[in-house]
Amino acid sequence: MYHFLRRRKAYNLDTTSQDLYERFHPALGFSKEEDLSASIIFIVEEDRVLLRNENGAADFPRFSDCFVQNPERYDLGYLGTLDGAHCFYMSYDETFIIPNGLEFESLRTVYSKVDEVIGLVASRAVHLAGWSQRTKYCGVCGSPTRKDPAELAKRCTSCKNIIYPRISPAIIIAVVKEDKLLLAHNKNFKQRWYSTLAGFIEPGETVEICAQREVLEEVGVTIKNIRYFGSQPWPFPDSLMIGLIADYESGEVTPDGVEIDDAAFFGADELPEVPGTYSVAGKLINWFVQTRNQG
Numbered sequence: 156m157y158h159f160l161r162r163r164k165a166y167n168l169d170t171t172s173q174d175l176y177e178r179f180h181p182a183l184g185f186s187k188e189e190d191l192s193a194s195i196i197f198i199v200e201e202d203r204v205l206l207r208n209e210n211g212a213a214d215f216p217r218f219s220d221c222f223v224q225n226p227e228r229y230d231l232g233y234l235g236t237l238d239g240a241h242c243f244y245m246s247y248d249e250t251f252i253i254p255n256g257l258e259f260e261s262l263r264t265v266y267s268k269v270d271e272v273i274g275l276v277a278s279r280a281v282h283l284a285g286w287s288q289r290t291k292y293c294g295v296c297g298s299p300t301r302k303d304p305a306e307l308a309k310r311c312t313s314c315k316n317i318i319y320p321r322i323s324p325a326i327i328i329a330v331v332k333e334d335k336l337l338l339a340h341n342k343n344f345k346q347r348w349y350s351t352l353a354g355f356i357e358p359g360e361t362v363e364i365c366a367q368r369e370v371l372e373e374v375g376v377t378i379k380n381i382r383y384f385g386s387q388p389w390p391f392p393d394s395l396m397i398g399l400i401a402d403y404e405s406g407e408v409t410p411d412g413v414e415i416d417d418a419a420f421f422g423a424d425e426l427p428e429v430p431g432t433y434s435v436a437g438k439l440i441n442w443f444v445q446t447r448n449q450g
């Protein structure tokens with residue numbers, strides 16, 4: 156499947172997707188004869204990865220940093236090649252001795268320290284490491300599972316169950332009313348910041364219906380003219396954020412009091428504290444500010 160994709164030119168991709176397409180080549184395996192000492196290894200513990208911070212620059216460790224001997228004793232997963240280097244992931248376990256100079260950092264922090272393509276490969280590593288940990292046993296019969304050599308999946312060793320990585324799509328939406336953007340504070344935010352509304356797509360819903368339902372449920376407003384903005388994998392633990400833009404249609408902004416405790420329309424020059432542009436929310440807000448400034 157991957158080879159089929161590689162033969163085609165990537166048309167109509169945003170810059171980040173185009174860079175990802177050119178620099179990262181996903182694969183299930185590699186030639187056993189290759190020298191792996193320069194391979195990149197993402198060592199994952201929940202939503203954190205081991206990172207080296209040196210002279211202000213962040214980098215992921217290489218095989219030669221981590222495995223003085225026998226990498227075979229660890230359960231490594233293969234990701235593909237990034238800028239020509241093989242990439243692997245593994246879940247941290249206590250038998251692994253963390254080399255000097257490496258520290259665990261939350262993936263959200265990593266996003267602000269590395270370029271977007273490396274951040275996306277790290278997302279893939281965190282997502283797959285978490286999935287692999289949660290699917291050691293079959294959910295149907297309880298037997299151990301094993302990796303499928305032919306596709307990105309696991310198979311039960313006794314029944315026919317196939318387990319694919321779960322991806323949970325969610326919408327995130329910038330609702331615009333004249334020169335103002337709808338932002339809300341979610342009760343679960345650790346920070347004081349305001350962000351665009353978001354919610355998981357339910358079974359049977361289209362992206363557009365989900366967007367209408369979420370905005371109506373959370374702040375009591377109806378929307379129209381929904382259009383696509385961009386997307387981002389968000390492996391906390393397994394979301395895919397689908398960024399949208401819509402126009403306000405009707406209703407008074409009324410926070411639901413359950414998820415949202417405050418919401419309002421803000422002008423570009425009166426924004427509250429908002430998320431950084433490493434997230435789709437931050438990119439949507441940045442898009443709003445840029446387009447207002449262009450008049």
Ligand SMILES: [Zn+2]
Nearest residue numbers: 293296311314
């Ligand atoms: Zn089974």
